Amino acid sequence: MPDGKSVTVLVADDNEVAQRLCRRVLEKAGHRVLTASDGQEAVNIALADAPDMILMDVAMPLMDGLEAMKQIKDKRPSMVVVIASAHSMAGDRERFLAAGANDVLSKPFRLNDLTDMVAKLVGGGLPAQRAPDK
Amino acid sequence: MSPDPGQPSAAAPSSTKGLVRPATPYAIAGLVALYGLGAAGLSLAGRSGLLVALVLLAGLAVLLAAVVAVAVRDARSMAATVERDSKDLRDSEAWLRAALDHTDVGMGIVDTRGAWLHVNSRLEAMLGRSAADLLATSLPAVTAESQSGVVSDSLAKSAASTDGGWTTETLQVRADGSAFPVSISVTPLGERPASARTFLVQEMDISAAKRAETVRDVMVAVRHAIATSATWEQAAPAVLSSVGSKLGWDVAQLWSEEDDGKMLRLRHSWQADEPRLSEFDRAAHSLALPTTGGLMGRALRSGVAAVNEEVSATSESLIGDAARRAGLTVEVACPVTFGGSVTGLLVLFGRGRRDVDGDVMTMLTVAGSEIGQFIHRSETTVALQRSEADHRAIFERAPIGIARVSAEGELLEGNAALLKMLAHDLETLRTQAWPELLRAYDLAAGRANLAPLLAGISDGGTVQLRAATGDGRWLWLQMSAASIPDLQGKPEHVLLMIEDVTAVRETQDKLGESLSAQQRANADLEKLDRTKTEFLSIVSHEFRTALTGIQGFSELIRDGGLEQDELRAYGGYIFNDADRVNRLIGDMLDLDRMESGRMSIRMADVDINEVLSDTVARAATGSSMVEFKPDLDPRLPIVTGDRDRLIQVVSNLVNNAVKYSPEGGTVTISSRAEGGYALVTVADTGLGIPPDEIAHVFERFRRVRSGAAQSIAGTGLGLTIVKQIVEMHGGKIWVESAVGHGSAFHFTIPLAPEAVTPAMQLRHA
Numbered sequence: 001m002p003d004g005k006s007v008t009v010l011v012a013d014d015n016e017v018a019q020r021l022c023r024r025v026l027e028k029a030g031h032r033v034l035t036a037s038d039g040q041e042a043v044n045i046a047l048a049d050a051p052d053m054i055l056m057d058v059a060m061p062l063m064d065g066l067e068a069m070k071q072i073k074d075k076r077p078s079m080v081v082v083i084a085s086a087h088s089m090a091g092d093r094e095r096f097l098a099a100g101a102n103d104v105l106s107k108p109f110r111l112n113d114l115t116d117m118v119a120k121l122v123g124g125g126l127p128a129q130r131a132p133d134k
Numbered sequence: 135m136s137p138d139p140g141q142p143s144a145a146a147p148s149s150t151k152g153l154v155r156p157a158t159p160y161a162i163a164g165l166v167a168l169y170g171l172g173a174a175g176l177s178l179a180g181r182s183g184l185l186v187a188l189v190l191l192a193g194l195a196v197l198l199a200a201v202v203a204v205a206v207r208d209a210r211s212m213a214a215t216v217e218r219d220s221k222d223l224r225d226s227e228a229w230l231r232a233a234l235d236h237t238d239v240g241m242g243i244v245d246t247r248g249a250w251l252h253v254n255s256r257l258e259a260m261l262g263r264s265a266a267d268l269l270a271t272s273l274p275a276v277t278a279e280s281q282s283g284v285v286s287d288s289l290a291k292s293a294a295s296t297d298g299g300w301t302t303e304t305l306q307v308r309a310d311g312s313a314f315p316v317s318i319s320v321t322p323l324g325e326r327p328a329s330a331r332t333f334l335v336q337e338m339d340i341s342a343a344k345r346a347e348t349v350r351d352v353m354v355a356v357r358h359a360i361a362t363s364a365t366w367e368q369a370a371p372a373v374l375s376s377v378g379s380k381l382g383w384d385v386a387q388l389w390s391e392e393d394d395g396k397m398l399r400l401r402h403s404w405q406a407d408e409p410r411l412s413e414f415d416r417a418a419h420s421l422a423l424p425t426t427g428g429l430m431g432r433a434l435r436s437g438v439a440a441v442n443e444e445v446s447a448t449s450e451s452l453i454g455d456a457a458r459r460a461g462l463t464v465e466v467a468c469p470v471t472f473g474g475s476v477t478g479l480l481v482l483f484g485r486g487r488r489d490v491d492g493d494v495m496t497m498l499t500v501a502g503s504e505i506g507q508f509i510h511r512s513e514t515t516v517a518l519q520r521s522e523a524d525h526r527a528i529f530e531r532a533p534i535g536i537a538r539v540s541a542e543g544e545l546l547e548g549n550a551a552l553l554k555m556l557a558h559d560l561e562t563l564r565t566q567a568w569p570e571l572l573r574a575y576d577l578a579a580g581r582a583n584l585a586p587l588l589a590g591i592s593d594g595g596t597v598q599l600r601a602a603t604g605d606g607r608w609l610w611l612q613m614s615a616a617s618i619p620d621l622q623g624k625p626e627h628v629l630l631m632i633e634d635v636t637a638v639r640e641t642q643d644k645l646g647e648s649l650s651a652q653q654r655a656n657a658d659l660e661k662l663d664r665t666k667t668e669f670l671s672i673v674s675h676e677f678r679t680a681l682t683g684i685q686g687f688s689e690l691i692r693d694g695g696l697e698q699d700e701l702r703a704y705g706g707y708i709f710n711d712a713d714r715v716n717r718l719i720g721d722m723l724d725l726d727r728m729e730s731g732r733m734s735i736r737m738a739d740v741d742i743n744e745v746l747s748d749t750v751a752r753a754a755t756g757s758s759m760v761e762f763k764p765d766l767d768p769r770l771p772i773v774t775g776d777r778d779r780l781i782q783v784v785s786n787l788v789n790n791a792v793k794y795s796p797e798g799g800t801v802t803i804s805s806r807a808e809g810g811y812a813l814v815t816v817a818d819t820g821l822g823i824p825p826d827e828i829a830h831v832f833e834r835f836r837r838v839r840s841g842a843a844q845s846i847a848g849t850g851l852g853l854t855i856v857k858q859i860v861e862m863h864g865g866k867i868w869v870e871s872a873v874g875h876g877s878a879f880h881f882t883i884p885l886a887p888e889a890v891t892p893a894m895q896l897r898h899a
Contacts (some may be wrong), residue, residue: 017683017707024690059675086678089671105679108685111693 007052007122008032012042012068013084014060018107020054021085022114029115039063046072046079052122055105055114058096059087066099073100080121084109182757191230198226223323240316242338242377243323246293248273248286251332260316260339262308273335278305283317292322293331303340312486315344349497356501365510366505373505374404374422376891381494383482384411384462386416388470388505389430390478398430398479408682414483416459427451428478430492436841437476439499441466441490445483461485468498472506480505535632543572543587546627555611557604567604575613586614587628596633610639638893650829674833676850683711721851725834728858735776736860739886742773742812744779746803749784759797760818765804773812773883779859780883786852787816787879794820794877812864817878823871831869832857856881 004069011022014037023033025089036042036053038061046054047115054072058065093104105117192696193589232240240257242250249272253265259266261276273289274282279306288300294791299321305313340366363369370388378386387403400418405411425431427441428450442465447455450465462483467516470478476889529536535552539545545568547559558567576586578597596614603609612635620626687704688697694705727733743766750762784803793803799819823831835850860867860881 013683015679017711018679018686019684019685020707025686056525086675086682087671088678089667089674108682111686111689 005123006030006032007118008034008049009118010034010036010042010045010049010051010054011058012036012039012054012065013044013057014038015057018057025111025114029118031118037061039065039068040049040115042068042070047075050076050079053080053082053118055082055084056101058083058087066096069100082117159423169807173294191233194226195230195365195470197441198223204649224330240339240340242268242273242335244273244289244320244335246289246329246331246333248275248289256699257337260309260314260337261306261446267309276306276366280308281305289320291332292320292333293329306337314339314341315842316340345491346493348380348382350378351689353501355380356504357836360504360508364512366509366515369508369512370402371404372500374402377480377498377501378404378482379406381482383466383481383484384408385414385460385481387481387483388478388517389423389481391434391476392422395425398425398434401478410460414462417456419825421452421456423452428453430467430481433469433479434476437469437579438472439466439468439495439502441495443490457483462491466490466495466498466500468495470506470509472503472510477506477509478824535630535634537630537632539587539628539630541624542628543569551634555603555609555632556601557607559848562604571599571611574601575615578613587630598639608636609634610636620709626736672850673718673722676714676835680711680715680718683707684715718851721855724855725858726849728855728862735779737774737776740770740775740777740780742805742814742883743768743770744778745780745784746805746814749781749788750803753788753792753801755783756792760792760795760799761799762800765802767804767806770805770807770812772886774886775863775883776859780863783856783859784814784816786856787881789821790852790879791816791818791877794818796820806883807885811882812885813880817882819876821877823869823877824873828869832867 001060005046009022009026009031011019011033012028012035013019015117016037019035023035029095034045034049036045036058042054042056042060042065042077043063045051047116054069056065056069060068063071067084068085072079072081080102081100082103082105083099083101084105084107085092085096088106093106096104103117105113166634221434223695235255237254237256240260241256242253242257250268253268255265258265258268262273263276268276274286279284284302286303288302290301299319301317303315303317303320307313310855312639316337317340318338321334321336323334356373359369359372359376363372373596374386374388378384380770384404385405387399388401390401391397392399399422403415405415410421423430425434426461429440429445430450430453433440442449443463445454445457445463445465447458450457457463460483462485463479464484464486466482468480468482469476470480480498482498529547529549533551536549537545537552538547545564546562548563553560553563555566556563562823572587578599579586579595582595582597584597586593596612598610598612601609601611612633614631616629617630618627684707687708691704699723724733746766747764751763754762782806788803790800795818801819802815802817804815804817832853857867860883864884865882867881869877
């Protein structure tokens with residue numbers, strides 16, 4: 001664990017490549033990573049393991065990310081959920097925030113954007129120390 | 135005519151006060167004779183209480199005569215007695231004279247030619263002449279000119295017969311020329327030769343009775359004129375001429391108020407036939423009299439009839455002058471009233487002295503009231519008739535159709551425009567077309583939430599309906615109905631306004647059609663736009679998903695510090711996603727070309743079995759997890775097609791089958807000929823497709839995401855392209871599937887023409 005404190009992030013994405021990328025980046029930043037491949041699995045893990053943050057894809061089988069977020073927030077209103085989606089047409093970001101997302105991360109993303117997002121929302125990792133500079 | 139001095143009665147004194155001289159035997163004898171004659175005359179006349187009194191006086195005179203005869207015989211011996219009796223006689227004579235002079239009956243004695251021999255004071259008063267004047271004239275001379283001949287003749291006849299007394303009504307003329315009606319009785323006196331006969335004349339003034347009778351006559355005439363006329367205009371001449379002529383006036387006029395009662399104008403007039411009066415009438419017609427002055431103004435303001443017996447230019451502004459020029463001196467103005475207010479004046483003009491008594495004034499007042507009511511009635515009637523005429527004209531000449539319908543729905547009337555519009559005569563319209571039209575109205579009204587025609591119409595809503603005409607055309611009619619209530623407020627009949635709106639309606643329909651075509655086109659465009667937006671959203675999502683891995687792992691590699699195996703793995707991810715992006719672009723371009731018809735197919739003979747075998751062989755080398763079971767019909771004829779495209783179809787289906795099959799699953803590839811087509815089936819034992827997704831599997835980006843299929847990469851365009859290619863070859867593609875048991879994709883490709891046998895064609899059909 002290089003710097004800052006360690007948090008647990010649940011990465012919910014049906015795309016295996018995206019899962020691996022996020023795991024690699026977040027683990028390198030010192031965080032613990034859980035993964036889920038569909039919305040239902042994401043809800044189950046979120047409620048069972050109570051991660052500090054969830055990185056949630058939207059287009060997933062069985063249950064999409066927005067429905068999963070709603071179910072999680074219904075039970076754990078304080079759970080931090082970031083929607084990470086390749087949907088980036090006009091109005092998508094607003095739609096996700098209106099649905100209850102704490103923030104939105106557009107795909108593809110810069111690796112720093114991901115680690116900064118985690119630091120900003122749950123105070124974990126290296127960027128927590130440089131937050132005042134921003 | 136002078137009294138004959140030879141006659142005994144000629145000894146009668148010329149005194150104006152008495153019939154007898156002071157008592158002398160000679161005179162007494164004459165007096166007795168006169169009394170005898172008087173008694174005989176009175177007994178014959180005997181017509182009134184006063185005459186009865188005269189009879190008694192005559193009897194008394196006979197008695198006195200006897201007494202006097204005795205007195206003469208015993209004159210010398212009874213001188214004292216005579217002296218006493220003379221006084222008694224004088225007393226009696228004075229009493230008699232007073233009685234005769236104070237009777238209400240005018241009395242006189244005339245000879246056979248009618249010359250007055252004696253007259254009493256009443257007769258003097260009645261005729262307005264002194265006794266001396268009368269004794270110098272005759273009965274015919276004081277009779278109105280028109281009737282004096284009759285009187286003369288009657289006297290002559292009486293002279294010729296022994297018993298010829300007579301009674302009649304006639305007109306006497308006063309010294310001032312005025313006439314008055316009398317009842318006259320003429321009685322022969324005593325037994326005398328015809329030439330020396332005398333007659334007792336008794337006259338009674340009957341003008342009051344005559345006036346009452348005249349007033350009655352006038353009233354009857356006025357009421358008759360009113361009762362037999364429809365309007366005041368018609369009645370006016372008869373009313374005015376009756377009032378004027380029967381009452382003996384020269385002019386009768388009706389003036390009415392104008393300018394809010396500020397002025398009076400002559401509306402109707404009658405005058406006696408005389409040039410001066412015609413002149414006066416013209417002058418009166420040209421006048422507008424102010425209601426503030428004159429007799430007329432007074433009558434108008436007070437509402438009471440008024441008389442002016444000395445008409446002058448000063449007393450009557452404007453009209454007084456004209457009246458004087460026509461010699462008119464007396465004027466009566468009587469209000470014409472209705473409902474307590476004065477609306478005009480009945481005005482009479484006359485000449486000379488006039489008896490305008492209470493009866494006449496009362497009659498004029500009553501006539502004024504009846505005329506006023508009649509004028510009002512007649513004006514109301516005229517107004518109603520005019521209104522009726524106006525409405526009739528509107529009804530008949532209106533350019534739109536109007537129908538009057540009974541409360542039972544029967545057509546009562548239809549105007550010319552309606553008959554022309556519907557090309558019917560009234561009878562066929564009434565009996566044939568009308569009931570149908572009513573039903574159509576009620577149906578249309580029902581759709582428009584209006585009351586049916588016969589339920590009573592309250593609002594002005596219109597309905598449009600289709601109706602056939604008598605000459606076989608179809609019209610759009612716009613109808614609006616208004617119910618006309620009776621006095622109790624119940625709908626008595628209904629007026630229908632009917633307009634031919636066919637032209638308007640057809641234009642509207644055309645506009646409506648083009649409008650809805652426009653709307654459809656707009657909707658198509660909107661849908662296209664939505665589809666395009668949706669497609670862009672999906673495509674960008676697909677690209678960004680692929681780029682997420684490419685960009686992310688590239689960044690990791692660039693930042694360095696990676697193990698060798700990590701580098702290799704990340705390079706593999708990058709390659710796969712880049713490859714996917716490449717395929718996505720290729721598929722999209724293919725699809726675009728196919729859909730826009732720009733993709734050409736190079737047709738040639740193709741052996742489908744060979745395509746299938748090659749594809750399976752390639753797939754088998756790439757995947758060792760599924761078992762391939764080819765089931766190819768070796769007798770399958772050659773097909774016509776583009777070999778490369780057919781390979782694309784088969785490999786797509788086979789790759790799908792492999793992707794969706796679990797480890798150890800089976801992919802069966804079969805071929806056979808069927809009805810001129812080669813039928814190819816690729817079946818797997820994989821996940822299967824949920825029923826609600828089967829219908830969509832050939833749509834773009836419709837990848838099955840259920841269960842383990844989630845991680846299977848693909849462009850989402852493969853099956854769409856496959857379907858396009860099959861259809862471009864003239865074949866069909868479909869899928870059968872059950873979740874958990876697998877899916878089977880079937881497609882057909884036409885066999886080459888020379889390969890098709892008639893039997894085959896039949897089977898396929």
